[in-house]
Amino acid sequence: MSLRDEVKELARSQGAQLVGMAGVEVYTDYLAQVGERLRETGAGPQDYMVSDGASFFALLSDARNALPGAKTIIMLGVYAYDKIAATRNTRGDLRGKTARIYSYYPVVRQISRQIVALLQSRGHRAIQGQHVPLKFLADRTGLGVYGKNGIFLAERYGSYIALRDVITDVELVPDVYERPASPCEDCDRCLRACPTGALYAPYKVNPKLCINPITRRMAFIEPETRSNMWNWVCGCDICQEVCPANRDLVAREIDPRACFDSQHHSSHKHLDGLERSPDLIELLGESYPEILRRNAAIALANIGKGRQEALMALKLHVDTAPAQLQGYFRWAVNVLEDKKNQA
Ligand code: SF4
Ligand code: SF4
Incomplete structure (x- = not known):
């Protein structure tokens, strides 16, 4: 052979x-x-x-x-x-499927x-x-x-x-390259479903707007982008959920080597081993990584759910949070107060 x-x-x-x-x-x-x-x-x-x-x-x-x-x-x-x-990948999970x-x-x-x-x-x-x-x-x-x-x-x-x-460094005979038919030819579902406009053209992703990377790094998020992040605290994956190529997949048996991989998988790492569904108010607390605390504040501002409880929790943490979080917490407080005034 x-x-x-x-x-x-x-x-x-x-x-x-x-x-x-x-x-x-x-x-x-x-x-x-x-x-x-x-x-x-x-x-x-x-x-x-x-x-x-x-x-x-x-x-x-x-x-x-x-x-x-x-x-x-x-x-x-x-x-x-x-x-x-x-x-199903739903916003109720607060995390994209891959997370x-x-x-x-x-x-x-x-x-x-x-x-x-x-x-x-x-x-x-x-x-x-x-x-x-x-x-x-x-x-x-x-x-x-x-x-x-x-x-x-x-x-x-x-x-x-x-x-x-x-x-x-060994030369192995390459596979004969035949480009498979693409399911994308007559489809643009992912571009239409992307909440932030990160898919700004076919095959092109703007990493500054894609919720997957921006919920996993601490770089500054522009206020107009925050408003489009819905309630995702880690990842998004809507563009995979709507994709017809994922529609009729047959689930495989779980491989025993697969795992919740907080050491290596960026989503899992930033969730800090959180396997259950996160609670947004709880995620504001200081025991969670700063990235998750920031994302929870943005999510609370966007959904406005349990507004009074969310406002109280944000105000509780705003002065004691690390400097780089305080701006996000204040922004979320302002958004929720505006929503309250408009109600
Ligand atoms: S939804 Fe899937 S098949 Fe459709 S254009 Fe996007 S990536 Fe291609
Ligand atoms: S993960 Fe979400 S934000 Fe990023 S490209 Fe897909 S749909 Fe858009």
Whole structure:
């Protein structure tokens, strides 16, 4: 059996539904695309979700920087739509679906480590889990398509796929690239459903307006954006919920390696292990991370529900909250008082 087939067989036997290979040159135009998006939106590297303090461009660059002499990129995908994910994503949850379902990244990480070990055992250099543009590469390796909502979509698996890369210096025969038919051709449901206008054009997401990244980092949120965030305190995922590619998915059995992954999954990390549905008033309290306290204040201002109770709780915390939260709390108090006066 060829090494290429061995890699594929190992990945599949360990639980990867998608495995694709391509030469590393496939994504040389990626940074140009990102640069265009930054110019069009005025967003900066800080608006993307990367490790704290790390430079987006330094991290998310050419795989050949991560592994000089790299020849092949192997993309792995594990289907993540299990019985927990097979519930509707509603605003009543206060969290986008990806923030409250099991993460399958631990599964795909384990598989990628096994592939690295196989390649190294044959005398090749290989690394996994680099900051490469995963969705873009999954598209270019023919595993599926990049959707108008900026999310990777694959036939049978929709957008619920945990992706991971392996980069190696051995030349493996690339898969024959045939671009799959895209479900996006006659559809714009995600663009119409996005509450903030973050999907400002097909295939283009403005990270400064997308609720997913802005609820997970502490950068300043403009007041006009706060008003469009509805009551989401972590993530949103409306653009996945309305997507027809996710409509008839068959839920998989839960993989025992999948988990609520607060160490690695950005949604889970910012929820600080909160598995039950959060209570907005409780989230204002000082025992919660500042990001959640800020998001809860914005959500309370937007929904105006239990207005008197929300006002009292916000006023209770406004003077003792850390300086960077006080402005949000005051803004929420003002919004709720305006609503009260208009009632
Ligand atoms: S909602 Fe429609 S346009 Fe948007 S990603 Fe899904 S199929 Fe594509
Ligand atoms: S996650 Fe929400 S805010 Fe972000 S693009 Fe999708 S619908 Fe828009």
